[in-house]
Amino acid sequence: MRYPTVVSALSLASAVSAHVVPPAAADASVDCTxxxxxxxxxxxxxxxxxxxxxxxxxxxxxxxxxxxxxxQVYVEKLTPSCGVRQPHPLVFFHGGANSAVTWLNTPDNRKGFTSYFLEKGYMVYLVDQIATGRSAQQDTTDFALANGTTVEVVQGGFTAPELAATYPQAALHTQWPGSGQLGDPIFEAFAHATVPYTTSLVAGENAMRASICSMLSMIGASYLVSHSSGAQYPILVSNDCPELVAGNINLEHSTQPFWNYGTTLDSGSAARPWGLANTPLNYEPPVSDPSELKVEVVGEDTLALRSCHLQAEPARKLPKIASVPYLCTTGEASVHATYDHCVIEFLKQAGGNPDWIKLADVGVHGNGHFGHLEKNNMDIAAVVEGWIKKQDAKKRKL
Incomplete structure (x- = not known):
């Protein structure tokens, strides 16, 4: 398979450390919140x-x-100063209304996911999604933008869902640093990082699936690490160039098949007509139009565990996507605890063998949707690294 070869590059600092020692040491009188x-x-x-x-x-x-x-898509290449010691790079995809900075330091200035993996010797690539952040587009006809999100959505959905719980698990949320409310400097550092994102889903997916396969053809097989709606892009790349994906790692995948859930029962809207995407996937038997996919609702719908929109049996398969090792992690107190199982069931129907780690089952408790920024984010990073190590060990045995 051939991939697009149009690439523009700008090297800003090929041999300059991005970490600079401050000119003056912090002391107790300095507020660094x-x-x-x-x-x-x-x-x-x-x-x-x-x-x-x-x-x-x-x-x-x-x-x-x-x-x-x-x-064109903006990518940062981060090379660990301690040297690359791992066989596969990591490529990070942020979620909606965010940019790649979500993988750097946390809103309360603790070590971020990027640092964890750099210190382990991984080459890291950070991607700004198309029409987001530094991947902004001049063509506003193809890429319409929505506002990032409201303060109320950030507080109620991510930083303090326990204060006005719309699902039972929200009461377990304990890991956000600070109050999670307007007026708290940590909350405001997080909320200020929300940015506009494109509502042109088809154009966005088409641009990303071409650009990322092009990039992977240059850097080699990589682990793709995504959060939330960023998970749609590794799915598409797994469909288009699976031989270049060492593994697909999703921190709370927002690729619920065929449906977006509302906060109350009997609410929501149809989405992702191709199952996990808005653009075509390579089904077997082949599908020329998404209307050929027969969908049924499975399970009783409760606020604690949502019903799933799945393929009616016999389900069509997705052999390319199914060939890529897959992981989803889900926080104990996140709304994703109520519907992440639907993606897992869909992938099983499609011939995959996905891994699903509920963080509470491995002793990591109290996380909401942005676990990679919460107080125990290094514990979550260690769970992800453990899965990567298992995949690398399997590859060595082949």
Missing amino acids: GVNAISPKCQSSEAKYFRDVFYVGGRPVPSGGGNILAD
């Missing part, structure tokens, strides 16, 4: 690395004054 840590007197807890940035993919689009470049 939230955004206050921008002060040069506040020390960073992040790992040392070398940083390069690139734009991958893209295509010329005619305009009134000539051709503009569109569909």
Whole structure:
């Protein structure tokens, strides 16, 4: 299979560490809470690395004054200063209304996911989704934007769901640093990082699936690590270039088959007509139009455990996607505890053998949807690394 080869690159710092020792040491009189840590007197807890940035993919689009470049995706390449010691890179995909900065330091300035894996010797790539952050697009016809999200949605859905629980598990939420409410500097550091995102789902998926396969063809087989709605892109890449995906790792996948859930029973809306995506997937037997997929609702719908929209049996298979090792992790107190099982069941129907780790089952408790930013985020990173190590061991035996 051939992948698009149009790549523009801009190397900003091929041999400069992105971690700089502050000119003055922090002391007890300096407030380094939230955004206050921008002060040069506040020390960073992040790992040392070398940083390069690139734009991958893209295509010329005619305009009134000539051709503009569109569909290119911003990627940061982070090389651990301690040296690369692991066989496969990690490529990180953020969720909706976020950017790749979600993988760096946490809102309360603790070590982020990126640092954990850099210190373990992994090459890390951070991607801004198409039409988001530094992957902004000039073509607003193809890429309409929605506001990032409201303060109320951030508080009720992510940082303090326990205060007005719309599902029973929310009462277990204990791991957000700070109050999770407006006025708390940690909350505001997180809320300020929300950004507009594209509502042009088909255009976005088409651009990402071309650009990421192009990138992987240059860097080699990689583990794709995603959060929330970012999980749709590794699914598409697993469909298009599965030989370049060492594993598909999802922190609370938001690719619920055929449906987006509302906060009350009997609410929600149809979504992802191709099952896990808005654009075509390679089913067997083949599907030329998503209307050929027969869907049924399975299970009793409760706020603690939602019913699933699955294929009616006999289900069509997704052999390419099923060939890629798959992991989902789910937080004990997240709304995803109520419906992540639907993606797992869909993948099993499609011929896959997905792994699902409920974090509470391995002793990691109290997490909401943004577990990678919460107080025990390093415990979650260790769970992910453990799964990667198992996959690498299996590959060595082959």
